[in-house]
Amino acid sequence: MINTPNLQTETHIYGDDTRLTTVRAEHCEALASRHIAHVAVIDAAAPYTIVRTRLSGSFLQVCLGGEGRTLLDGRWHRQSAGIASFAPAHALHAFHCLPDVRWQLCWVRFMPSSPRSLAGAMTPGLTHFDGQPLQHAILGLAQEMSVSADPGSCAAWVDLIERYVARMVDPWQREPRLNQMWTAVLADLGRDWKLDDLAGLANMSPEHLRRLCWKNFGRSPGKQLTTMRIAQAAHQLVTTSKKIEVVARNVGYINPFTFSNTFKRLTGFRPSEYRSKPRG
Template structure:
C-alpha cells in the first residue's frame, strides 16, 4: 500500500466520515454508465462505471458500501480513505474498497482530480465477503478510462448490444488484471483461504508461515509486496471485514460476532473495528 497522508507535510481538511455524503460541486464533470442502461454491465454484475474530472468540494462518504468499489487515479490528486487511514491518491494508483466497509474520498482544494471507477453490485464475486482486502496499489488506468469512455460513447449513439458487450469485456479484462493479487503469488492463496475458513482460530505467524511453506520473515515480505500490509494486519482486516458483513446482514449479538472472528475480548474487537471502519460495531449496525 502507498504511503499514508502526512498531516504535517500537507495539512488537508478531511470530511466528516460519520454520515453518508455525496457532494459533486459545480466544477465536477462525470461520465457514467449504469447497469440499468446497459445489459452487458448487468451481466457482469457491475452496478456502474464512470470517468470523473473532479474539483473541490467534491466529496463522497459511504458508511456501508454494499458492493465493492475500484477507483483509478488518472491525473491530479485526491484523498482516499482505506483501512481507516487517509492516503494521497495520485496518478498510476488504483484503490479497492471491499463491500461493507467505511469508504470515502474527496478532491483536494486547488487541484483537479481525474479518475475512473467501477462499482460492483452486491451480488458480484468481487463483493463477496473476504474476497479481497482494502488496497492502494500501482496501476496505469488509462486504457480502462478509454474503455469506459468507449462504452459511454456507444451508449449515447447506436447503443448496439454487441458493441457494448465488447467494451464491457475490455473493462472486465483490466479489472481481472487489477484484482487478482493473490493469484500472482500462489504461496499466499492457501494461507488466506485457510484463514477465511476459520477466522475464530488463534492464528500465529508460525501457523501462517507453515501454510505458505516459507519462513516467517519471508511471509512478511510476501504480504508486504503483494498486499501492502503485514500478515497480522491482513488477518485483522479479514476478521473485521467479515464482522462488518455479519453486522450488516444478520441480527447476531455483537459479542457473538466478535468471538466468531477470533476476538475473545469484546473491547479489543470494538477498538480494532473502529480503527478500520471508523465506527464502533453498535454504531455501524445502526447505519
C-alpha cells in the same frame, strides 16, 4: 488547509467544476449481468467529496492524474496518478479533492451480489496500477451506449473492463502459495492465527511472507488478517441477526472491547452503530 470530511454523515458533493462520465447497470444489461453497479471517469475539483457510511458493494478506484485523498483501512491516504485503491463492501468509504488540485479518476462499483463484494478483503488496499486501459474501456462503453447501445459491442467493452479489474484485484492468484494460505484463513477466521502458522501454510519463511504480502496487498500479514476479520464481521453484522459477541468470536476476537475498538478504527463506527446505519 485540508478540511477532512465528517465521516459520520453520508455525503455526495460534486461541485460546479466536476465533469463526470458514467454508465449504470439500469441502462446497460452487460454491466448488470456482471454484477457491476456502475462505471465512471471523472475530472474533479474541490469541493468534490464523497462519504459512504456503509458501502453496499466493493469499489475500485484508479487515479489517472492529479491528486486527492482516499480513506482506506481507517486512515487517509493521498492518491496520485498510477495508484489504485480498493474498498471492500460494508466498509466506511470516503474520498475528496484537495484545494486547488484537480483529480482525474476512473472507477468500478460492484453490486452486493458480485463475487468482488463477497471477497473484497482479499484484494490489495493501495497498489500501483496503470488506469489508462481501464479508462479507455469505460469511455468506449459510454460512447457505445450514447450511439447505438448494441448489446454485443457493450458486452465486449464490459469484458475488457472486467479483465483490467482482474489485473488489479486478483494479485494473490499470481502467487499460488498466498492463494492457498489466505483461502484457508478465510475459511477459519475464528482461529488464533500466528505469523508462523501463516508462514507454515504458505510453506515459506515468515520474512518472505511479509515481503510477498506487502508486494501483493500493500499490507503486512497481520494487517491483512485484521482487514479480512473486520470485513467479515461487517458482512455478518448487516446480513445476520447474530449478537455482536458471537460475530466477534466468529472472526477471532475473544475480547469484545478489542473487537469494538478495532472495528471502529477501520470502519469509523462501533459495531452496534454500524449495524443500525442505512447502506449506501
